[in-house]
Amino acid sequence: MGDTIYDRDLDRVAANYQPLSPLLYLDRAARVFPEHVAVIHGGLRRTYADLYDRARRLASSLKARGIARGDTVAVLLANTPEMVECHYGVPMTGAVLNTLNTRLDAAAIRFCLEHGEAKILITDREFSRIAGPALEGMEKRPLVIDVDDLEYDGPGETLGELGYEAFLAAGDPEADWALPADEWDAISLNYTSGTTGDPKGVVYHHRGAALLALGNVVTGGLGQHPVYLWTLPMFHCNGWCFPWTLSVVAGTHVRLRQVRSEAMYRLMAEHGVTHLCGAPVVMQLLINASDAERRPLPRRVSFFTAAAPPPEAVLAGMSEAGFDVTHLYGLTESYGPAVVNAWHADWDALAADQRAAKKARQGVRYPVLEALDVRDPETMESVPADGKTMGEVMMRGNVVMRGYLKNPKATEAAFKGGWFRTGDLGVKHPDGYVQLKDRSKDIIISGGENISSIEVEDALFKHPAVAAAAVVARPDPKWGETPCAFVELKPGANASENDLIQWCRGRLASYKLPRHVIFGELPKTSTGKVQKYILRERAREGGKEA
Amino acid sequence: MGDTIYDRDLDRVAANYQPLSPLLYLDRAARVFPEHVAVIHGGLRRTYADLYDRARRLASSLKARGIARGDTVAVLLANTPEMVECHYGVPMTGAVLNTLNTRLDAAAIRFCLEHGEAKILITDREFSRIAGPALEGMEKRPLVIDVDDLEYDGPGETLGELGYEAFLAAGDPEADWALPADEWDAISLNYTSGTTGDPKGVVYHHRGAALLALGNVVTGGLGQHPVYLWTLPMFHCNGWCFPWTLSVVAGTHVRLRQVRSEAMYRLMAEHGVTHLCGAPVVMQLLINASDAERRPLPRRVSFFTAAAPPPEAVLAGMSEAGFDVTHLYGLTESYGPAVVNAWHADWDALAADQRAAKKARQGVRYPVLEALDVRDPETMESVPADGKTMGEVMMRGNVVMRGYLKNPKATEAAFKGGWFRTGDLGVKHPDGYVQLKDRSKDIIISGGENISSIEVEDALFKHPAVAAAAVVARPDPKWGETPCAFVELKPGANASENDLIQWCRGRLASYKLPRHVIFGELPKTSTGKVQKYILRERAREGGKEA
Incomplete structure (x- = not known):
């Protein structure tokens, strides 16, 4: 390390070097605010x-x-x-x-x-x-x-x-x-x-968990004593580290055994909830709640979502229902969220569709993530910030996992080139904001052209009858693959396969148009993510039949 | 470190381990909010x-x-x-x-x-x-x-x-x-x-600076884009690390070449200042500003003060003038503030003098300081949390300095026993809050009894004519030392030596009464701390004469 004057007699000792750990946040909260309610669960405090x-x-x-x-x-x-x-x-x-x-x-x-x-x-x-x-x-x-x-x-x-x-x-x-x-x-x-x-x-x-907890407080703008409603399962990335985060600011955990709209509104109203995290499906529940299920909220609520960019209609519905939505992005490997769609005040003046387009971007690194980039996975070169050139989203820093347990091969592959390779494909916009275009395995290659399934989904989502849409590759003897759309319609709404394909025609290059549209409920994981591998199987089976 | 399954193949690599450093906060702010104003200095942006x-x-x-x-x-x-x-x-x-x-x-x-x-x-x-x-x-x-x-x-x-x-x-x-x-x-x-x-x-x-910056954001409740007025000299503990802190939240530094009340009010009004740090003397300036110097503030301003507990009258005056005062404590050795008087909402309901008594306590550790305690400097035993037993305030953690440059003896003495010894004497209250009673060298020992100079100063401060007071030891042939008070009167106010001693009589045990009161302006450091060593010399000279 060299031998400057600063390298002599200035060593780590117990007084000036302690391991970072989120455990100390609880120790502090219990000493400073022992009587503050930490947990509300039914009648229990x-x-x-x-x-x-x-x-x-x-x-x-x-x-x-x-x-x-x-x-x-x-x-x-x-x-x-x-x-x-x-x-x-x-x-x-x-x-x-x-x-x-x-x-x-x-x-x-x-x-x-x-x-x-x-x-x-x-x-x-x-x-x-x-x-x-x-x-x-x-x-x-x-x-x-x-x-x-x-x-x-x-x-x-x-x-x-x-x-x-x-x-x-x-x-x-x-x-x-x-x-x-x-x-x-x-x-x-x-x-x-x-x-x-x-x-x-x-x-x-411990180091990463301690830092991500601070990162959540800073990024989420949590003041002292937030009241946090749990809809995200805590088994998922340790609940995005919020079990540790809340102790930093002596917040209150409001528990919810089952995610239902009536219970959510009731608990938010009763306990003055200030923040919650949830999958896109939770936003749907809140927006589609009946008048009987709704309750007036004592204040606007910060809602952190991830897993899929919130569409324009959802953002509008959430705002009307009293929620300010922040779009986060991360993976299990990054302790949950490590990227935030950091909002610019002047974007508020944009038209609704442009605001939604800004909000759809995954964004920029958390202050506690050291680097975020989109790179060519082969050459490791950074892609140009043109909003077009695709590459793999990569992260580097202290809120990236140690690795995969007893799996050095997978760990090595994930960290190859000095970065954590997320497996997500995306672009960098001219302002540096990252936007996902697909999982590497979700990209559709048709006639040699890459088609982003997210782009096709976005087009479908704008149709007034569509509640949810997922697009996957369907094997095709001529083109290799073609886009196959799975669509959930809104209750009472109607649209035919042809309606939706025509709808997309004005919005997408013709090679990107879905060739098949299949209606029905989408299979989702416990955290609300669409299970595309199931849809891929269905599309493949459909492909064989065709 | 043992050999569990977690000790194998899960090593630090570039992808998951990066040095903590506040430099990355600027890199991020410049990438995410390049057009946001970072610095205002006169007409310069x-x-x-x-x-x-x-x-x-x-x-x-x-x-x-x-x-x-x-x-x-x-x-x-x-x-x-x-x-x-x-x-x-x-x-x-x-x-x-x-x-x-x-x-x-x-x-x-x-x-x-x-x-x-x-x-x-x-x-x-x-x-x-x-x-x-x-x-x-x-x-x-x-x-x-x-x-x-x-x-x-x-x-x-x-x-x-x-x-x-x-x-x-x-x-x-x-x-x-x-x-x-x-x-x-x-x-x-x-x-x-x-x-x-x-x-x-x-x-x-770098580690400590990065952590204290996050600690300031969390403790100070800085949201995105705070507007921060500089009164604290940046040469002092690197301005309590605020030059680095503001980059975490892309805040605006508003510069002030000279700390004068007219300029402060004007800049706060013009730029919508949200936060500032300052010595007690800055609060006096703000409170005592003339109507001509004052300007209506667009919102309440968070004021962080340290160096001396804010007296009741000052707190009331600040609140009336539009400021919410947070009392911090720290030393150069702890990167500036590492302790905060974390406020409890239910203390708002207390009477003004009781609120001031709560606010006068230095408080509890920052979330990024690992430990704070009051200990017997000889035995290193923690003193009982009785609000009475004095000990030395000690800290331990990542926001404690590496040590003193080229001074291993002083470093060793400061860290002896595994804690950083602040040299400040204090007590621990039953709720764990620490309160300073004196610098070890400021304690007055009279007839074998310890007298806290702060306690005597508090009594003097409550007299309506007193603007500032400092009490030091004066050599005394009979008692060893006696308290000698130096007092600054408010403009136009009058009080005699005897008036003030009588005033204290109802408030202090008789052995704690000041035996001498000397009137005049108090010598202060650039950061507004009273220079007690100068007063001690004056008291000693007076003592010889007597």
């Missing part, structure tokens, strides 16, 4: 003092069971208070929190438990139908702890050796816990949904 | 694109002169645009920015230049009267670059080889610059005022 107490009890009980640094503790939980507690209590022991996707089937859960080598599984009774078969006959069966949520009265049974409340009661709320020795230590493990092949285990570290 | 361009030109010209990692570049500047540029351009080369206190005398400036081994000095014409003699006959005279600020028309001459504008013009705005290889690398050097002995050179690093 827990303060920050309670939350810290319960997290420390959990940590102490886990340690008593031998859980230590680098062990995996898996959880199969709804967005309940226990889930927040696990975000603190598990890493307080040095262990790694593996939040399992509750929409997976038993085989996938089994895969995750085995691959992650979970020593303990904390599971909600509701999910016993998948956890039960997943655990059956496992060679190294984890210790199972059951959560029996008072707000849940549906079917399901307890599976385990212990109840969560008894486990906590045995813990010591005064027990010491320590920061990790190294901020690079793993804090959580998130399996990607794995549309092809086995899920990959994305590893987060 | 510079956008973020301009600021980034000029910072890069500066870096490129410095590099052309051989400036590289670990070199010191000293600046003797007012709060001008050049000063912000130096906060970026200098560290972009890997060099270290040494902001010199413009109120020092030539000998002290000479000491800093020699001790810091400055290779270059960038100096404003206004300060040639101190820079000139400081440079005279220096063995290793730095290259001198003159700033000739258009807003300054007072006396002073250029001293150097080069003008700042010509130096920048020769630079290349497209030149590459690099982040430091290590976030632990030094970014700036701040000499403490050194009330005893030679000044000590406090070394900041």
Whole structure:
């Protein structure tokens, strides 16, 4: 490192160097605002003092069971208070929190438990139908702890050796816990949904989680004491790191076991919700809520969405319903959102369609992401900022995952060339804003020309009868592939295949026109993303039939 | 580090590990909001694109002169645009920015230049009267670059080889610059005022500066595009890191060459100022402004103050004048503020004197400071949180300095026991909030009893005729020391020595009463702190005479 005057006698010591970790945010919130309500769940209220107490009890009980640094503790939980507690209590022991996707089937859960080598599984009774078969006959069966949520009265049974409340009661709320020795230590493990092949285990570290939490506060403009409604599953990228984010500003988590419009409006009105994150489907629910379901909101609500650019009509509907929409972008590999459509005040003066066009862009890096670019995946050269030249969206920085667990090949491929390759294709506009054009695997190649499925979807979306649209490649003997559209119509609306193709004709180059339009509900993931691989299969089958 | 599954094949690479540095905040602001005004200085407007361009030109010209990692570049500047540029351009080369206190005398400036081994000095014409003699006959005279600020028309001459504008013009705005290889690398050097002995050179690093900037945004509730009025000198703890903080949220720096009430009100009204930081003396200026000097403010302004707890009357006056006051605490060694009087909403309902008592407490750690405590400096044991037991205020975390340059003894003493010892004495209240009672050297020991000078000052401050008060120890043959008060009366107000002693009698234990009261203006540092060492000398002289 050289030998300047600054390289002598100015070393890291305990006084001036501590590992970055989001765990300290809870410690602070509990000390500074012990009586502030941290969690609202049905009739239950827990303060920050309670939350810290319960997290420390959990940590102490886990340690008593031998859980230590680098062990995996898996959880199969709804967005309940226990889930927040696990975000603190598990890493307080040095262990790694593996939040399992509750929409997976038993085989996938089994895969995750085995691959992650979970020593303990904390599971909600509701999910016993998948956890039960997943655990059956496992060679190294984890210790199972059951959560029996008072707000849940549906079917399901307890599976385990212990109840969560008894486990906590045995813990010591005064027990010491320590920061990790190294901020690079793993804090959580998130399996990607794995549309092809086995899920990959994305590893987060304390440093990245601490930084993304600050990034969320800065980017989301969270002041002190925000009231945050949970619709996003916390198993998804650790809820975009919001379980940690809220402690920075001593916010209140408002829980919602099921995402329904009536409940959302009721909770927003009752608790003065200020912020929420949600998939596009949540915006649809809010906009399409009946008058009976709606409630007047005490103030405008900030809504953070990702996964798909919000269309013009949705933005207008949301604004009218009292929401300010911010468009974020990220992946499991980037701790959730790491890119924001940073809004310019002068864009407010644009016409609605131009505003929507601006809002559709994924945007620019979070202040805590060091670099975002669109590059040629072969040469690694940056594409020109012309809004046209496609390349792969790439990221670099401290809120990029450590890598994929026990999968050095995949890790190496993802980081090849010194950047994290998102697998998303996009362009850079002249103002530097990035816009996705497609997943690399979603691009349609017709007669040698690249067609962005998103562009075709946008054209369809503008048709007044269309509620949702997804376009995929359909094998074609002449062109190689042609665009095949799957369309969900609005209730009561009508449009024929030909209507929609004609509609697109005025809006797209002719080679980009969908050749087939198939009507019906779109298959979606638990986080509201359209499952294009299912549609691709359907299109392929249709292709064979044709 | 052990060998768990998380310790294998999940290493730091360029894609997922980048040095933390505030320099990237400017890069981002310039890319995302290039046209947003970054700097207002008289009639001058510079956008973020301009600021980034000029910072890069500066870096490129410095590099052309051989400036590289670990070199010191000293600046003797007012709060001008050049000063912000130096906060970026200098560290972009890997060099270290040494902001010199413009109120020092030539000998002290000479000491800093020699001790810091400055290779270059960038100096404003206004300060040639101190820079000139400081440079005279220096063995290793730095290259001198003159700033000739258009807003300054007072006396002073250029001293150097080069003008700042010509130096920048020769630079290349497209030149590459690099982040430091290590976030632990030094970014700036701040000499403490050194009330005893030679000044000590406090070394900041990129990691700490990046984190404190985020901490300021979170703690100060800065939204996007704040408008920030500079009254705090930027040479003081790098302006509490606000030159870097504003880039996180693309804020506007409004410059003020001289802190006068008319100019402050005019700039706040004209530019819609949202935030400012200032010493207690700035609050006095704002409150005591005449009607002619005042201007209606377009919105309430957030005012961050430190150095002394704001008294009740000041808080009331500030609120009436349109300011919300937040009380911060920190030291040069903690990058400026690292502690905040985090306000509880329910304290608003308290009576004015009780609110002021709450506000007088220094408070709790910033979210980016890892620990704050009050400990026995001998045993290192935490004092009980009883609001009474005194101890030394101690900090630990990433926003604590690397240490004192070329002074390992002082560094070791400051960090002894694993904590940074602030030298401030205080108590911990039952709610964990820290309150200063005195500097260790300011405590008065009378007949074996400790007397907090702050407590005596508080009592004096409540007298309607008192504008400012400072209490120090006066040698006493019988008691060892007794409290000696120095008092500034309000214009037109009258009070005798005996009046004030009687006033205190109802408010303080008798051994704490000031035995002497001396009237007159208090000597203050450039940042508005009372220079108690001067008062101590005066009290000592008085003591001899008596």
